[in-house]
Amino acid sequence: MNCPSCDVPLVVFDVPVTYRDYIPEGAERAGLCPECLALAAAEDAAAESRFERITSSFPTDEDAAVPLAIAVGLLDSLALNRQALEELLTDVESAGVDPLLVLDRLHVQGGTNPEFDIERRRHQLTQLLD
Structure with a gap:
């Protein structure tokens, strides 16, 4: 399946029942x-x-990878997705992964062209998670 926005093949994953409200x-x-x-x-x-x-720094363990992938996909609207992001990122941290570090590496690595500024969202998430 390809992205409806840019036609690149998606990274497809199964969504546990607990996260389906965010999809x-x-x-x-x-x-x-x-x-x-x-x-x-x-x-x-x-x-x-x-x-x-x-x-390459994205976790491969699905306990961390799935909520992190959903959270990254919700970063386009921090205001609308605040509660979901808090819950998802807490689950990522509970699985032993630092989501802010992954965002840092995603930003530095380049190769992505999101509709939002990754560095700015990372700063906003730091404030959200404190």
């Missing part, structure tokens, strides 16, 4: 675009989630 249409599968970081519901079966396509 468009409450879908069982979602995809994150490694180019524009857009989140979309996905019809394709997630045979193998390849989160390293987003960045």
Whole structure:
């Protein structure tokens, strides 16, 4: 499945029931675009989630990778997604991953072209999580 915004193949993953409220249409599968970081519901079966396509520093453990992928996809609107981001990033941290460090590396690595400024969102998330 390709991104509806930029037509790049999505990183497709299964969404646990606890996170489906954060996915468009409450879908069982979602995809994150490694180019524009857009989140979309996905019809394709997630045979193998390849989160390293987003960045080599992205966690591969699905307990951290799935909530982090959803959170990254929700960064386009911090105001609308504040509560979801707090919950998702808390779960990422509980799984032993520093989500802010992953965002730093995503920003430095380049290769993405999101609709939002990653560095600015990272700063706003720091304030949100404090």
